[in-house]
Amino acid sequence: xxxxxxxxxxxxxxxxxxxxxxxxxxxxxxxxxxxxxxxxxxxxxxxxxxxxxxxxxxxxxxxxxxxxxxxxxxxxxxxxxxxxxxxxxxxxxxxxxxxxxxxxxxxxxxxxxxxxxxxxxxxxxxxxxxxxxxxxxxxxxxxxxxxxxxxxxxxxxxxxxxxxxxxxxxxxxxxxxxxxxxxxxxxxxxxxxxxxxxxxxxxxxxxxxxxxxxxxxxxxxx
Amino acid sequence: xxxxxxxxxxxxxxxxxxxxxxxxxxxxxxxxxxxxxxxxxxxxxxxxxxxxxxxxxxxxxxxxxxxxxxxxxxxxxxxxxxxxxx
Numbered sequence: 562x563x564x565x566x567x568x569x570x571x572x573x574x575x576x577x578x579x580x581x582x583x584x585x586x587x588x589x590x591x592x593x594x595x596x597x598x599x600x601x602x603x604x605x606x607x608x609x610x611x612x613x614x615x616x617x618x619x620x621x622x623x624x625x626x627x628x629x630x631x632x633x634x635x636x637x638x639x640x641x642x643x644x645x646x647x648x649x650x651x652x653x654x655x656x657x658x659x660x661x662x663x664x665x666x667x668x669x670x671x672x673x674x675x676x677x678x679x680x681x682x683x684x685x686x687x688x689x690x691x692x693x694x695x696x697x698x699x700x701x702x703x704x705x706x707x708x709x710x711x712x713x714x715x716x717x718x719x720x721x722x723x724x725x726x727x728x729x730x731x732x733x734x735x736x737x738x739x740x741x742x743x744x745x746x747x748x749x750x751x752x753x754x755x756x757x758x759x760x761x762x763x764x765x766x767x768x769x770x771x772x773x774x775x776x777x778x779x780x781x782x783x
Numbered sequence: 784x785x786x787x788x789x790x791x792x793x794x795x796x797x798x799x800x801x802x803x804x805x806x807x808x809x810x811x812x813x814x815x816x817x818x819x820x821x822x823x824x825x826x827x828x829x830x831x832x833x834x835x836x837x838x839x840x841x842x843x844x845x846x847x848x849x850x851x852x853x854x855x856x857x858x859x860x861x862x863x864x865x866x867x868x869x
Contacts, residue, residue, distance in 0.1 A: 663855035670801045
């Protein structure tokens, strides 16, 4: 049976259909989950896609954690379910306390919309399981607040526990330690700024995102 | 009683602040080359229902810590005034 993936939609989310169609390309059965839903249903994995949840008012992702669906996502994550936050979804997961640290304004003070090269830094996460460390992937970034920041204690833990899952080959935004993506202690919650769903076909520049989405499905149903 | 609260949120020391740096770099062109250490922030004003100024302050601090500021990168300064009329 096709793995079922819940795709969370807040008011202001705008990547849900891209994520759903990229997931369908790799054999998943995506279902959109409205932010007022109180359950993730029978999902094998959950994706929090990009956009501007609740208008990004106050701070990117800050208000989304009050949406009822986030309690269901937290429960799903606590039970070991795979949860991936992409771009604004990463910001939502940090604000909700599912991932440490925060995303601040790019050091360039520019909204960045360009393909970047990221390197797989850990092959032990819900999104990178089975992908050899050092694999280079070309994925688009599309954000204003993409610079990862955390305190020294968190950074030490991320390094020591092999929880930095993706690094920029050429840091575009001032992210600490070139971090493009991290995972939680359980390795089942992953956040990343680049958009795998926008690298779903050579026709649009890269199909490297499918490598990550395939890994997500195989880990989720393993 | 209602107390007027003011919460000011600023980036913590050591957190890169490219916005403030950019503003400061533009100042000499306006003749403000005597201005230094510029910092931007956000200001929130609201009223809190409470029995005393101390409890109003505690509620305002709780709101600042839990929502208005992200403690990973921001500090909040909270002040509470005398009760407001009405």
